[in-house]
Amino acid sequence: MSQTVDRALRILPLLAEGPANLEQVAARLDVHKSTALRLLRTLHEHGMVYRQQDQRYRLGTRLFALAQQAAENLDVREIAHPHLVALNERCGHTVHLAVYEDGEVLYIDKVESRYPVRMYSRIGKPVAITVAAVAKLLLADLPEPERRAVAERLDYPAYTARSTPDAAAFLKELATVREQGWATDFGGHEESINCVGAPVRGTDGRVVAACSISAPNVVVGTGELLELLPLLRRTAEAVSAEYSGTTPPPPPVRK
Amino acid sequence: MSQTVDRALRILPLLAEGPANLEQVAARLDVHKSTALRLLRTLHEHGMVYRQQDQRYRLGTRLFALAQQAAENLDVREIAHPHLVALNERCGHTVHLAVYEDGEVLYIDKVESRYPVRMYSRIGKPVAITVAAVAKLLLADLPEPERRAVAERLDYPAYTARSTPDAAAFLKELATVREQGWATDFGGHEESINCVGAPVRGTDGRVVAACSISAPNVVVGTGELLELLPLLRRTAEAVSAEYSGTTPPPPPVRK
DNA sequence: GGTTTTGTTGCGCACTGTGCAACGCCCATT
DNA sequence: AATGGGCGTTGCACAGTGCGCAACAAAACC
Numbered sequence: 001m002s003q004t005v006d007r008a009l010r011i012l013p014l015l016a017e018g019p020a021n022l023e024q025v026a027a028r029l030d031v032h033k034s035t036a037l038r039l040l041r042t043l044h045e046h047g048m049v050y051r052q053q054d055q056r057y058r059l060g061t062r063l064f065a066l067a068q069q070a071a072e073n074l075d076v077r078e079i080a081h082p083h084l085v086a087l088n089e090r091c092g093h094t095v096h097l098a099v100y101e102d103g104e105v106l107y108i109d110k111v112e113s114r115y116p117v118r119m120y121s122r123i124g125k126p127v128a129i130t131v132a133a134v135a136k137l138l139l140a141d142l143p144e145p146e147r148r149a150v151a152e153r154l155d156y157p158a159y160t161a162r163s164t165p166d167a168a169a170f171l172k173e174l175a176t177v178r179e180q181g182w183a184t185d186f187g188g189h190e191e192s193i194n195c196v197g198a199p200v201r202g203t204d205g206r207v208v209a210a211c212s213i214s215a216p217n218v219v220v221g222t223g224e225l226l227e228l229l230p231l232l233r234r235t236a237e238a239v240s241a242e243y244s245g246t247t248p249p250p251p252p253v254r255k
Numbered sequence: 256m257s258q259t260v261d262r263a264l265r266i267l268p269l270l271a272e273g274p275a276n277l278e279q280v281a282a283r284l285d286v287h288k289s290t291a292l293r294l295l296r297t298l299h300e301h302g303m304v305y306r307q308q309d310q311r312y313r314l315g316t317r318l319f320a321l322a323q324q325a326a327e328n329l330d331v332r333e334i335a336h337p338h339l340v341a342l343n344e345r346c347g348h349t350v351h352l353a354v355y356e357d358g359e360v361l362y363i364d365k366v367e368s369r370y371p372v373r374m375y376s377r378i379g380k381p382v383a384i385t386v387a388a389v390a391k392l393l394l395a396d397l398p399e400p401e402r403r404a405v406a407e408r409l410d411y412p413a414y415t416a417r418s419t420p421d422a423a424a425f426l427k428e429l430a431t432v433r434e435q436g437w438a439t440d441f442g443g444h445e446e447s448i449n450c451v452g453a454p455v456r457g458t459d460g461r462v463v464a465a466c467s468i469s470a471p472n473v474v475v476g477t478g479e480l481l482e483l484l485p486l487l488r489r490t491a492e493a494v495s496a497e498y499s500g501t502t503p504p505p506p507p508v509r510k
Numbered sequence: 511g512g513t514t515t516t517g518t519t520g521c522g523c524a525c526t527g528t529g530c531a532a533c534g535c536c537c538a539t540t
Numbered sequence: 541a542a543t544g545g546g547c548g549t550t551g552c553a554c555a556g557t558g559c560g561c562a563a564c565a566a567a568a569c570c
Contacts, residue, residue, distance in 0.1 A: 002297040003526065004259040004558065009301040016324035022517060032560045037518075042257040046264040050356055055517075059325035061354070061361045065380060067322030069271035070314035099316070101305055106316045125320060258557065259527065277548060287529045292549075310548075 007031060008039045012059065015049060019056040076200065076209045077108050080239045084111050084211060087235045091228050093215040097200075098127055099208070100138035103150055105129050108209075130156050130164045131188035133197030134210035140178040141199065141207035147174060162187045182229060183210075184222075192217040194225050198236035202244060211236055262286060263294045267314065270304060274311040331455065331464045332363050335494045339366050339466060342490045346483050348470040352455075353382055354463070355393035358405055360384050363464075385411050385419045386443035388452030389465035395433040396454065396462035402429060417442045437484060438465075439477075447472040449480050453491035458499045466491055 007029055014020065014028050026036035040057055043049040047062030071077060077097065084095045088111040097109035105127040129135040139147055151167045151174070164170045177183040185195040197212035213232055215225060262284055269275065269283050281291035295312055298304040302317030326332060332352065339350045343366040352364040360382040384390045394402055406422045406429070419425045432438040440450040452467035468487055470480060 001293050001300070002259055002263070004257055005263040005294060005297040006300070008257070008260040008263070009297070009303065012301075012321055016321055023515090033517075034519085034561085035559060038256050038558075039260060042260040042264070045256070045261070046267075047357065047359075048264065059321060061325070061356050061359070061363070063318065063322045063325050064361065064363065066267055066271055066314060067318045068380065070316070070318050101316050102302065104302075104316070106319065108316070108319065125323065278546090288548075289530085289550085290528060293527075 004039070007035075008043060011036075011039060011043060012048065012063075015057055015059050019052065019058040021056045025057065071108070076239075076243055079242050080200065080209065080211065081109060083235050083239050083242075084109060087111075087211075087213070087231065090231060091213060093213050093220075093228075096134060096212045096214065098132075098134035098138065098210050098212075100135075100142075103153070105132065105135040105138055107134075128157075128159065128189045130154055130170055131159060131185050133183040133185040133195040133212045136174060136177045136183040136185075137197050137199045137210035138207055140174040140183070147171070159189050160187055160191045164188065182233060184226075186222050187217070194220075194222055196225055196229055196232060198229075198233045199240075200236050200243060201240045208243065209239075211239070259294070262290075263298060266291075266294060266298060267303065267318075270312055270314050274307060274313040276311045280312065326363070331494075331498055334497050335455065335464065335466065336364060338490050338494050338497075339364060342366075342466075342468070342486065345486065346468060348468050348475075348483075351389060351467045351469065353387075353389035353393065353465050353467075355390075355397075358408070360387065360390040360393055362389075383412075383414065383444045385409055385425060386414060386440050388438040388440040388450040388467045391429060391432045391438040391440075392452050392454045392465035393462055395429040395438070402426070414444050415442055415446045419443065437488060439481075441477050442472070449475075449477055451480055451484055451487060453484075453488045454495075455491050455498060456495045463498065464494075466494070 010029060011025060014025065020028075022033055022036055022040070025040065026033045029036055029039075040049060044051060044057075044060070047060045049057045050060040051057055076099065080097050084097060088095045095111045096107050098105050098107050107125060107127060127135050129139070139150060142150065148171065151170050154167065154170070156164055156166050156170070158165070164173060181199065183197045185193075185197075187194060193214055193216055195212045195214045197210050199207040200209040200211060202208045211232070213225065213228055265284060266280060269280065275283075277288055277291055277295070280295065281288045284291055284294075295304060299306060299312075299315070302315045304312045305315040306312055331354065335352050339352060343350045350366045351362050353360050353362050362380060362382060382390050384394070394405060397405065403426065406425050409422065409425070411419055411421050411425070413420070419428060436454065438452045440448075440452075442449060448469055448471055450467045450469045452465050454462040455464040455466060457463045466487070468480065468483055
């Protein structure tokens with residue numbers, strides 16, 4: 001809508017790929033050098049980009065601060081986190097938390113068993129939306145027309161032989177997930193990785209987030225993974241309860 | 256420099272404080288509603304803001320993805336991380352990693368002893384630049400004119416009785432730090448918290464980052480904390496070595 | 511020392527962003 | 541059910557702002 005802002009914002013993902021100099025930025029945006037310079041300077045003033053010694057630009061640290069605050073505003077995340085940690089301690093596997101936003105599903109939290117602090121690993125990256133258990137849960141809850149619209153707009157990459165092949169199959173799967181209240185991904189993204197997922201619901205019953213347990217085939221088979229389902233569902237329900245206010249968090253201080 | 260982009264970017268920290276509706280945004284920017292709407296739409300198209308059900312805007316998840324990639328580009332961080340974890344395992348205290356950028360010092364990594372996964376806690380937030388050990392290390396290495404310029408531009412809040420009072424005292428402290436190659440903060444930010452810090456240096460000897468150990472007074476006194484200094488310095492030197500290529504990381508794959 | 515490459519500045523033109531006013535929608539209130 | 545107020549949205553005319561050009565400056569290269 002706004003040309004100038006649009007161009008400026010297109011610089012960010014471009015720099016996310018790696019540092020770039022003025023000319024490269026101008027070329028990628030298909031604008032004159034002086035235009036790119038003006039945009040970069042404005043971004044720089046706001047700390048969104050940083051200029052290193054070799055004069056090349058890269059993403060600035062202000063993005064850190066903003067992302068952090070964005071995360072703090074996602075109160076589902078804050079509420080869910082201790083529950084995810086507890087779940088991880090009991091089952092030992094990787095635990096994810098994801099939300100839906102504007103046609104995308106994103107991981108917003110992750111607890112890994114072996115490297116509990118390897119934090120940024122995948123948080124923020126879009127999920128393989130056509131196969132991931134959490135994606136199925138989140139999409140299954142959308143109102144019918146939107147669900148259909150999203151399903152038909154998607155690509156269906158054949159990550160493995162078990163990946164969801166097309167929109168029809170996906171919608172059918174979503175119907176199943178909607179009915180049973182949980183979801184799986186058995187080797188649909190990577191051959192040897194299996195997942196089970198359960199929904200986190202808000203006061204009105206709508207799915208606001210989804211969490212999942214992931215584990216490689218060689219560690220636990222699909223059968224064993226399904227045995228964890230009750231534990232997972234209890235965790236998801238505990239988060240839902242706290243998020244809905246059934247188990248109220250410490251009350252705000254009054255003066 | 257560019258009015259439109261400037262206004263658009265000013266929306267982000269504003270929304271970081273919490274969700275806001277169109278009118279509030281327009282009022283805070285001091286522009287007409289229609290102008291704010293256009294800016295917000297452009298930000299929305301790029302996933303920088305998200306519109307929740309009640310039509311209020313909040314920061315979007317794209318910021319997550321960008322911040323993640325920004326972090327990945329900070330290769331100091333990636334290299335340092337396992338070393339910081341190892342240090343934390345040996346001493347048990349909180350370990351920080353910070354960098355300098357454009358007059359600010361920011362934490363870019365943190366390992367906490369008791370809650371190792373409480374990740375976003377302070378990462379990305381600017382450091383108390385006049386007192387923190389890591390800030391002293393990073394500023395002490397700036398070329399003299401810039402160091403002086405920064406020192407004189409700063410405010411010197413009296414967090415505690417031991418906080419750095421003014422630019423003169425700060426510059427003197429920086430000279431000491433520069434000489435001895437390590438830094439401390441004994442109760443300068445919070446009365447009961449002490450820190451020691453050591454620099455991470457690049458190939459050319461310049462300080463590219465700084466790491467520190469922080470612990471409350473009640474757990475370890477300043478004397479005990481200083482006993483950890485050799486361990487800390489060894490860690491910082493190990494990171495420096497790996498960063499400088501003395502201990503080369505796994506070589507890139509060739510075809 | 512000359513040449514190429516890359517960043518920076520000033521400037522005139524016109525395109526793009528701006529604010530205004532009118533419209534439409536939803537919710538609250540009676 | 542009708543009325544009113546609050547808020548988001550749209551279209552438009554004006555001019556302010558961002559645009560690309562071209563010349564300049566400064567490294568980097570040979």
